[in-house]
Amino acid sequence: DVKVTQSSRYLVKRTGEKVFLECVQDMDHENMFWYRQDPGLGLRLIYFSYDVKMKEKGDIPEGYSVSREKKERFSLILESASTNQTSMYLCASSPLPGTSGGAGQYFGPGTRLTVT
């Protein structure tokens, strides 16, 4: 079974703090993703990475950065946390598409971040 783990289930930080969210997958997947999920807004893509040291902006990258130094690990960084970044953060991974088509994403359990 694919396993995606996230460093924390719940996190409380103060406004202005630098926040690190870690994600690790154990299936040697090339692609990794960070989403945030808010009621009524669904899943929104923040950043994704298709290879080590590679990253692409998603739909809402402002206020976030990422790091992928190893294939299995993808970190999301909130440079200066703000209250509007209070959300559920979800990490996902997927293999490269095969000849038959796209491959689904496997999600971690999520980190509920509260910024006060």
Added chain:
Amino acid sequence: EDQVTQSPEALRLQEGESSSLNCSYTVSGLRGLFWYRQDPGKGPEFLFTLYSAGEEKEKERLKATLTKKESFLHITAPKPEDSATYLCAVYDNFNKFYFGSGTKLNVKP
């Protein structure tokens, strides 16, 4: 423009009352359509992948089907433990994923 639209937003069923959830999409060049189940406070759990029109996949009380414009998730004789939000996602020729906003299913005993 929405690429993936799910309906209904919410669905209440009695235990044993079969029904279907809909996922319609407008992406060009579908490379895959995916169904997920998400329980409150947890990450989405992968259910099915469909690649081409006419394809069907089954798992216990769930059956997913795909046409050129939409997918259905049929739930046969649901149980209260099937209560969850069901998400649909598509992957297109430009290597982009699009998620729908989900259908929240509540099955009452």
